[in-house]
Amino acid sequence: MKLVLAIVQDQDASRLSAAFVDNNIRATKLSSTGGFLRAGNSTFIVGVEDSRVDATLQVIKANCESRDEYATPPLISVDAAAGDSAAVRPIEVRVGGATVFVLPVDAFHQF
Ligand code: 2BA
Numbered sequence: 001m002k003l004v005l006a007i008v009q010d011q012d013a014s015r016l017s018a019a020f021v022d023n024n025i026r027a028t029k030l031s032s033t034g035g036f037l038r039a040g041n042s043t044f045i046v047g048v049e050d051s052r053v054d055a056t057l058q059v060i061k062a063n064c065e066s067r068d069e070y071a072t073p074p075l076i077s078v079d080a081a082a083g084d085s086a087a088v089r090p091i092e093v094r095v096g097g098a099t100v101f102v103l104p105v106d107a108f109h110q111f
Contacts, residue, residue, distance in 0.1 A: 002049075002053050002104060002105060003104075004046040005043060005045060005101040006043065006100045007034075007098065007100075008042050008097070009042070010040050013042035013044075016044065019063045023055065025056055027045065030042070060098050070092055071090065071091050
């Protein structure tokens, strides 16, 4: 068994939840916050048999889009007080579609 952790943008979370249900993939959604943009995102915890990992990744890939977002000071760590002119300019970052970790599971219990 594997644990799939998928961090996705909030805009994709409802569609991905529905796709998990349609594909009989059991998942838990957590509200999370990106460390860089400090904007809300969603983290899905999915426990799946090894044989279904690829199918799960395909469902995630098919339902999560990449988007351009902007990070504006003071969210980026630039010292505006030092007079750095870059400090006042928003920077564009490409977010997603999904950041996914696949972890081994030692044991799985439901009591
Ligand atoms: P955030 O940390 O808010 O990052 C949003 C986007 O900002 C990232 O998109 C990336 O394009 C950019 N970014 C992040 N850190 C950066 C930095 N130090 N310098 C320049 N640009 C930076 P994604 O890579 O698609 O990540 C989307 C979200 O996935 C992240 O939101 C974070 O919540 C999570 N994530 C990404 N990589 C991770 C990792 N290695 N471990 C844990 N969470 C991760």
